[in-house]
Amino acid sequence: MQSGITASPELHTAFQTLLSSPTQRGLLASISNETLVPITTIPSTSSNFTADLANLAPHLKPDAALYILLRRSPSTTSSPSSATATFVAITYIPDRAPVRQKTLFASTRLTLLRELGSENFGESLFVTEAEELSEAGWKRHEAHGNAERPLTEEERNLEGIKEAEAREAGGTGGRKRVGGGHLQINVGDGVEEAVRGLGEEGEGDNLVVLKIDIPTETLYLDSTTTATPSTLSSSISSTEPRYSFYRHPAPDSSSPILFIYTCPPSSKIKDRMIYAATKNAVTVLAEKDWGLPIARKLEASEPEEISAESIEAEFRPKEEVKSGFARPKRPGRR
Known part of the structure; x- marks a missing residue:
């Protein structure tokens, strides 16, 4: 499903800066007023990718979805073209996020990659728990052989959304x-x-x-x-x-x-x-x-x-x- 949402000029600019800046590990983005917008950047405080994941923790809320774009290896040149396929795109949709937000973020993730240049991303993940983006969680992911790739597991993602809707259907009240x-x-x-x-x-x-x-x-x-x-x-x-x-x-x-x-x-x-x-x-x-x-x-x-x-x-x-x-x-x- 395509959402019709597009990336803002500010997001394009922020991503171009990320491509060429060795001091940035990543970029966080969200959806506001039917537009993909940047939120903040994640600094590169270590040459170790998994160690830098600790900088994500303050931004991962249990009830709000988020797009996370991370550099897998430090940049050694200011040429954006050299960054090809060295980034990972993560769609973080926690179970407690509103059902409609889950659907909106899931249906827009392909748009995000397409507008920023799919060739820049060597990997794309879909996660539901903040712990998956910790150093220990990432090591488990790598040990699993990168088996879960949302761009080639569309049915798996849609099933997750349906399960979330079914869980929330157990509510009471009005x-x-x-x-x-x-x-x-x-x-x-x-x-x-x-x-x-x-x-x-x-x-x-x-x-x-x-x-x-x-x-x-x-x-x-x-x-x-x-x-x-x-x-x-x-x-x-x-x-x-x-x-x-x-x-x-x-x-x-x-x-x-x-x-x-x-x-x-x-x-x-x-x-x-x-x-x-x-x-x-x-x-x-x-x-x-x-x-x-x-x-x-x-x-x-x-x-x-x-x-x-x-x-x-x-x-x-x-x-x-x-x-x-x-x-x-x-x-x-x-």
């Missing part, structure tokens, strides 16, 4: 487990009541709009209102993704429920990823847990695409096109 227990959603106050209310016949609001608070991964109630097919789009955000449940006042008085997922192109990359990954879980939650029958599921980039005409087309009987027997054309004729 989280709702859906989709076979592999994904959970924090649900804010009033969301369930508003969605359930759409299934009740009456004169109340017929549009419920939900949003996700990205930092807390919580589903919140954005708005409830009464809308017609022609006014529906004006009640949905045109700058951020949204989930909308709409009770359509159909001509036959059936009042079917529509689930509408809108995701404007101007919305942030991380927002788009999280909304897309959670979309199916939200509909499962509404249908199975909250008893809301969904007649149609619509998707659009802009709310304006959801119009009276497009909704009407969803319920218009499909015309069956019949074709009679056509005699095969003779060879050589057009």
